[in-house]
Amino acid sequence: xxxxxxxGEATDQQLARLKVNLESCQPCIEMxxxxxxxxxxxxxxxxxxxxxxxxxxTIKSKILRFS
Numbered sequence: 120x121x122x123x124x125x126x127g128e129a130t131d132q133q134l135a136r137l138k139v140n141l142e143s144c145q146p147c148i149e150m151x152x153x154x155x156x157x158x159x160x161x162x163x164x165x166x167x168x169x170x171x172x173x174x175x176x177t178i179k180s181k182i183l184r185f186s
Contacts, residue, residue: 121154 123129124137140147 121151125155125158 120133123133
């Protein structure tokens with residue numbers, strides 16, 4: 120659930136549940152801060168580049184075959 124929240128994909132109910140949990144659970148607080156720090160470090164170090172169109176097309180075609 121922490122990943123959903125850090126990625127901005129959590130529901131309001133999940134956000135509320137985490138908020139209550141973080142008020143009383145020290146291990147949860149520590150895990151939240153650790154996950155947040157790791158995500159921030161990875162984001163800062165990742166180089167953003169466009170994918171070649173051929174790669175995108177290949178991935179899409181393989182996904183469609185499994186659907």
